[in-house]
Amino acid sequence: MTPTSDLPGWRHVYSGKVRDLYVPADTPDGVSAERMLVVASDRVSAFDHVLSPGIPDKGELLTTLSLWWFDLLEGGDGGPAVPNHLAPDSALSDDDEPVRLVPAEVAGRAMLVRRLDMLPIECVVRGYLTGSGWAEYQAAGTVCGIPLPAGLENGDRLPEPIFTPAFKAELGEHDENISFERTVELVGEHAAHALRDASLAIYERAARRAAQHGLILADTKFEFGTDDQGVLRLADEVLTSDSSRYWDAEAWARGGTPDERMASFDKQIVRDWLAAHWDRTGQPPELPDEIVVRTADRYRELLSRLTR
Structure with missing residues (x-):
């Protein structure tokens, strides 16, 4: 899936340095959607540039860690609840069966969120x-x-x-x-x-x-x-x-x-x-494989250490 491709039931509307934003496919132009899909890619940025190549599995690792922190800050650690942007990842169909709203193509790297200013x-x-x-x-x-x-x-x-x-x-x-x-x-x-x-x-x-x-x-x-x-x-x-x-x-x-x-x-x-x-002029060079692998390993280790 390319950053600007649509997903089943969703239409791409924006890409940042790392994340891609989608609205329901039937959202009329010029109308603010009440629910949106935020998809974390494997892109990596530094010094305000998106670099190449990306970090393998980075989108899923970032999303997993964010969801873990959102849950903890909602009171999972016994502290006061911090309101966040997450919306339920399901809806009821006509026969009252829950329907998953996050497409399988981006499962694990996407968050269903409510619209915010x-x-x-x-x-x-x-x-x-x-x-x-x-x-x-x-x-x-x-x-x-x-x-x-x-x-x-x-x-x-x-x-x-x-x-x-x-x-x-x-x-x-x-x-x-x-x-x-x-x-x-x-x-x-x-x-x-x-x-x-x-x-x-x-x-x-x-x-x-x-x-x-x-x-x-x-x-x-x-x-x-x-x-x-x-x-x-x-x-x-x-x-x-x-x-x-x-x-x-x-x-x-x-x-x-x-x-x-x-x-x-x-x-x-x-x-x-x-x-x-x-020297921060022109386009940045490609990251060598060794840097990509080391970075991915550190991302995985952080998730493991925090959530164990």
Whole structure:
């Protein structure tokens, strides 16, 4: 199935870097569908480019992990329920028999979701200093404009998690880090505070869960939308290898070089190889087989460790 092909009962309407969006085939043009199908592909992106080849089984691994986290955050860990975008994957036919709505062609890599008005904010939470935050800290002592104590090193735990939102860019463009004040301007004060509070609370909850399995959740990003009742709902993917940095807690505690300290269970392997072999001009090179295999293995290991 190509990213733009239709599925039985569904019509393709949009493709992002990794996910493809479908609406029921009988949805009239210009009408918002109440239910949609989100299909995770095996595509992998880095530095705002979709790379080739993809990571085998990545779509299924991401979907499985997202569904696991959605279930846990709905109260599966005993905590308060976080509303999300999932809709029941069945309907009753005329003879009251349930009918599966997710086509067999994408079973395991698709989520049936309700329509939301998505907020244009990437809700990034950072608990550790790394990535673009480390680069900014070296230059200015800040991360996304937030002052941090002097003397921190790459991979250090921050005094407390920080909310560093970004404005979501169009496909192929770079997301723009923004201040909380700019977030207020974009979505209003009430929504901005709700996004920040929800993001920090979910991060803390997920970080505790990861720690129980010998993992550090260094940072992550969330997306939210509101339903027709105005309820804020967690959407898209959640706490996956694509949207988060996970490190091995034992390796981090041992210290050593940044590579030894921040043994990752995400696509950092791809980022590191690309940064070493591409100057970010023109089209990125193809990923070698060894990088593809290593990345797939780390994605599988993360799912196994978290859900065992």
